[in-house]
Amino acid sequence: MENFKVKDRSLASKGFLQTEWASNHMPVLSQIQKRFSEEKPFGGITLGACLHVTKETAVLVDTLVAGGAKVALCGSNPLSTQDDVAAALSEKDVNVYAWRDQTTEEYYWCVEKVIDHGPIITLDDGADLVGTIHSKRTEALQNVKGGTEETTTGVLRLRAMEKTGALKYAIIAVNDAYTKYLFDNRYGTGQSTIDGILRATNILLAGKNFVVCGYGWCGRGIAMRAKGMGANVIVTEVNPLRALEAAMNGFRVMPTAEAATTGDIFVTITGDINVIRKEHMQKMKNGAILANSGHFNVEIGIKDLEELAVSKRNIRRNLDEYNLADGRKLYLLADGRLVNLAAAEGHPSEVMDMSFANQALCAEYLAKNEKMPPKVYPVPKEIDETVATMKLSAMKIKIDELTDEQKKYLATWEMGTI
């Protein structure tokens, strides 16, 4: 039995080229890869990863392998795997279990295959690997020293586990590093969500009413980029501070029920469930387009859409038409799964450079340090600052340094106006 499962190994040569292209745009991770290949911080231990299998993830895997790790990898979404990249990884002796378009059963089968390899450190995006280890595969807990988590939804789930005492090993919340969420969530999700919508539909954004549900780090990026393309952006929120910020950034803010009547395109990006549901769909204009970029496919009430529809047609890749009893048609992109990964290629390499530099350095931190008590930890400040410094240097941007006088001034309370 082979220690991998991918769709088509003959795609590997394409996957190698994709990975090379990504690597060329990931200078920070490439530098870390070079250091790891000399220092071998992982010394033969197994890392289990549940991450979107993209060309950028392949560069991360290469980095971990260069550092002496054995890597077992599965996708973190049934619809986000790039099959050519998965094929290329399988050629490199990575234990990869991933292909695009999986059933839920196949998806969790792959997660369990990764657990079969006995990971010492886990790298997760959405906490499905940690969740499976803590529920169905508790025997694996004895091996695990710690883990990392890539996304907001995963961190939320892990904090819930910590609160109830269910969490059994330490996790570093990579998502919460400044060099992650300020860039990946905002500029990465902002650009790639628009990219996914355009690849699925090829519609013109200029002049359209574009509704962004959720004005968090990702929502801010999507709203900003949609505005840049000439759309009239409407924001819906449940948090008064975020709603206020959206209003002062020049967006119209209103309840989802009101936005439902005017929106041409809707994007959910909340990490919440049933944000767009039957009562909203019943009010939508004929031709409205629904997309989700949040981690799970729960933000749009797909069951509601199915119930309202009398028939459904696939119009083109990632674009389904739902025909409603009253004659209106609503369009759902990528089965309501994160549209930037399912209909496009996920975040551009330049932002994943920072996110995955954090992943690599946090995995090294876990490998080198004593096992920590089971809690959710922030990314160590030195790692965050190292990533920012390396990225600036790779971008050939220089900044000022504090003078001694300024250091003294900033540390004192005695000196005021002069």
Ligand SMILES: NC(=O)c1ccc[n+]([C@@H]2O[C@H](COP(=O)([O-])OP(=O)(O)OC[C@H]3O[C@@H](n4cnc5c(N)ncnc54)[C@H](O)[C@@H]3O)[C@@H](O)[C@H]2O)c1
């Ligand atoms: N597509 C991607 O590549 C990608 C990348 C990063 C994060 N994510 C995912 O996107 C989601 C959002 O991440 P984030 O970092 O922006 O989170 P965040 O916590 O910064 O923002 C979420 C926002 O949604 C709002 N919200 C919650 N319920 C709502 C509702 N019913 N209606 C309107 N607004 C509501 C919250 O008040 C908050 O402001 C998470 O699921 C995260 O895992 C996806």
